[in-house]
Amino acid sequence: MIFRLLPLLWANLWRNKRRSLLTVLGVAVAVFVYAALGAAIDGITAPVRQVGAQQTLNVREEARSNVLASRLPQSYEDRLTTVPGVAKATGVLSTLAVVGDKRVHIFVRGVDAERYREVQSLTIAPGQWEAFREDSQAALVGHRLLAQMGWEVGSEVEVRELGLRARVVGVIPPQGVDLESHMLLRRSYLQGIRDAEQQVSYVLVSPSEGRQPAQVSAAIDEAFALAPVPTETGTAAAYAEAIIEDFMGFVDYLRLMGLITILITMLGAANAIAMSVRERTREIGVLKAIGFSPGLVLGLVLLESLLLASLGGAVGLGAAALAVGNEGAAMAGIMLEPGTALLAGGLALGIGLAGGLLPAVAAARLRTVEA
Numbered sequence: 001m002i003f004r005l006l007p008l009l010w011a012n013l014w015r016n017k018r019r020s021l022l023t024v025l026g027v028a029v030a031v032f033v034y035a036a037l038g039a040a041i042d043g044i045t046a047p048v049r050q051v052g053a054q055q056t057l058n059v060r061e062e063a064r065s066n067v068l069a070s071r072l073p074q075s076y077e078d079r080l081t082t083v084p085g086v087a088k089a090t091g092v093l094s095t096l097a098v099v100g101d102k103r104v105h106i107f108v109r110g111v112d113a114e115r116y117r118e119v120q121s122l123t124i125a126p127g128q129w130e131a132f133r134e135d136s137q138a139a140l141v142g143h144r145l146l147a148q149m150g151w152e153v154g155s156e157v158e159v160r161e162l163g164l165r166a167r168v169v170g171v172i173p174p175q176g177v178d179l180e181s182h183m184l185l186r187r188s189y190l191q192g193i194r195d196a197e198q199q200v201s202y203v204l205v206s207p208s209e210g211r212q213p214a215q216v217s218a219a220i221d222e223a224f225a226l227a228p229v230p231t232e233t234g235t236a237a238a239y240a241e242a243i244i245e246d247f248m249g250f251v252d253y254l255r256l257m258g259l260i261t262i263l264i265t266m267l268g269a270a271n272a273i274a275m276s277v278r279e280r281t282r283e284i285g286v287l288k289a290i291g292f293s294p295g296l297v298l299g300l301v302l303l304e305s306l307l308l309a310s311l312g313g314a315v316g317l318g319a320a321a322l323a324v325g326n327e328g329a330a331m332a333g334i335m336l337e338p339g340t341a342l343l344a345g346g347l348a349l350g351i352g353l354a355g356g357l358l359p360a361v362a363a364a365r366l367r368t369v370e371a
Contacts, residue, residue, distance in 0.1 A: 010307075012304055013304060013307060013308060016275075019272050019275065020272070020308060022268075022272070023268065023272040023308050023312070024308055024311045024312040024315065025312065025315070026265045026268045026312065027265055027308070027309050027311075027312025027313060027315075027316065027348055027351055027352070028312040028313070028315035028316035028319065029261070029265065029316065030261050030262050030264075030265035030312075030316065030347070030348075030351065031312065031313045031315075031316025031317055031320070031344045031345075031347060031348050032316040032317075032319045032320050032323075033257075033258055033261045034258050034261070034262065034316075034343075034344050034347055035316065035317060035320035035324070035336060035340060035341060035344040036320055036323060036324050037255070037257070037258045038258075038336070038337075038340035038343065038344065039320070039324040039336040039337075039340060040324075041255070042336070042337045042340055055206070055207055055213055055235075056119065056120065056204055056205065056206060056235070057204070057205040057206075057207065057213055057216060057217055057220070057233055057234065057235060058202050058203075058204060058205075058233065058234055058235065059072070059076070059080065059089075059202055059203040059204075059205055059220055059231050059232075059233045060072065060201065060202040060203075060231065060232055060233075061229055061230075061231065061232070062221075062229075062230040062231055062232040063230075063232070064232075068094060068095065068096055068201065070201050070202055071196070071199050071200075071201065071229070072091070072199065072200050072201070072202065072203060072229055072231070073198065073199065073200075073228075073229065074091050074198045074199060074200050075198070076089075076091065076200070076203055076224075076229075076231075077089045077090055077091040077115070077200070077203050079224075080203055080205055080220065083216075083219055083220050083223050084219055085207055085208050085211040085215060085216040085219055086205050086206075086207065086208065086216060086219075086220070087206045087207060087208040087209070088115070088118050088119050088205070088206040089115075089119065089203050089204065089205045089206070090111065090112055090115035090116045090118070090119045090120075090203065090204050091112070091187070091200030091202070091203045091204075092109050092110065092111055092116070092187070092200055092201055092202055092203070092204060093109070093110035093187055093190050093191055093194065093196055093199065093200050093201050094107065094108070094109050094110075094201040094202065095107075095108050095162060095190070095194060095201075096108070097159050097161040097162045098161070099149075099159060099160075099161055100149075102148070104145070104148050104149065105181060106145060106149075106159060106181070106182075106183055107181060107182045107183070108159070108162065108164070108182070108183045108185060108190065109182055109183070109184050109185070110185050110186065110187035110188075110189065110190030110191060110194075110200075111184055111185070111186070111187050112187050113129075113132060113133040113186065114133070116184075116204070117129070118206075119204045119205070119206050120204060122172065122175070122179075123173060123175050124140065124170055124172065125170060128140070128153070128169055128170025128171070129170065131169035131170065132169050132170055132184070132186075135167065135169060135186075136186050136188065136189050137165065137166050137167055137185075137186070137189055138166065138167055138169040138170075138185075138186065139157070139166035139167065139168050139169065139183050139184065139185055140168075140169065140170045140171070140172055140183070140184040141168050141170075141171055141172065141182075141183050141184075142171075142172045142179045142180040142181050142182045142183070143171050143172060143173055143174060143180060144180040144181050145180065145181045145182065145183065146168070146171055148181070151168050152168065153168055153169065153170060153171060154167075154168060154169075155167070155168045156168075159183075162193065162194070163193050164185070164189075164190070164193050166183070166185060166189075172184070187200070205220070205233075213235055216233075217233040217234060217235075218233075220233045221233050262347065262351070265351055267355075268355075272308075272355075284297060284363050284366055285366065285368050285370070288366075288368045289368050294364040294365065295364065297360075297363050297364050297366075298360045298361065298363065298364035299360075301356055301359055301360035301363050301364075302352075302353065302356045302357065302360045304356065305352045305353070305355055305356025305359070305360070306349060306352040306353060306356065307352075308352060309348045309349060309351045309352025309353075309355070310348060310349065310352065312348060312351075313344070313345055313347070313348025313349070314348075316344065316348065317341060317344055317345060317348075320336060320341070320344065321336065321341075324336045
């Protein structure tokens with residue numbers, strides 16, 4: 001029966017057009033903020049999700065608060081292969097540059113061409129990989145970074161912040177590893193320009209088949225406990241998460257700001273619905289007098305709140321899709337995942353439900369004589 005009253009419900013929504021529009025816009029802003037912040041967080045945490053399923057271990061210097069400052073002797077990559085449970089190992093020198101007016105983050109990895117590909121499975125065009133292996137100043141560039149910087153295969157590029165020049169010989173396509181915004185260089189070349197001869201930032205380790213990563217990690221750290229540079233071993237996902245914690249510590253702050261925005265919007269929606277109910281007190285009394293049950297009155301008021309919130313949610317999601325759901329945003333590291341969009345839509349309904357619940361209960365309890 002309640003759906004037969006939708007024309008009445010729609011008319012009630014727009015009795016005070018200004019208030020209804022402001023409520024819709026308030027919900028739209030909350031949904032937009034949630035979706036935009038969620039897209040930023042999705043982009044920030046993408047490396048952890050991408051490498052989370054991998055079994056590769058990351059061995060770095062113990063007790064380094066900044067993981068990019070880790071330094072291990074290059075000789076550790078050979079010593080690690082003697083540890084029980086270690087199948088293959090390769091040292092990587094890693095650094096970071098922030099370049100250009102757009103503040104593009106370029107993660108640079110210096111790798112041993114042969115050993116790195118044995119540990120880190122990569123899909124690279126055969127000709128491009130051969131060019132990388134043979135040219136000491138060659139670079140393989142992640143597809144996202146290539147698009148951000150406007151480079152092409154064959155380009156001679158310079159990263160002044162790091163003092164490096166390289167020739168792009170290949171592109172790293174999407175393949176579920178955290179290399180979309182990375183540049184791979186020959187390790188010896190990067191060691192030379194970074195004054196890090198015979199040093200690496202960390203060593204990637206492949207556990208032997210059938211061995212648990214946690215057991216191998218413990219064995220590695222135990223073997224190097226008394227070494228000149230003790231180690232700390234974890235999964236590749238844990239390493240990526242540590243980088244995020246070092247450089248993106250404002251994630252929790254973003255979430256807090258989003259929560260505050262949502263709470264303010266919910267209170268605003270509740271106030272708008274409550275005012276609408278108060279203005280229609282006599283009308284609600286008439287509805288009850290002609291046979292409307294308290295449950296039906298409660299449902300009408302809740303539906304009114306949910307409809308306002310749904311309209312606001314649709315507007316907010318549309319704006320978020322235009323702002324952060326496009327290819328340009330993805331290139332900048334902002335990713336509006338379908339799950340985030342669904343949660344934002346559910347948030348709009350939650351605002352409508354929470355905002356309209358108390359006014360709806362008050363309307364349902366209102367006695368006919370009092371109205």
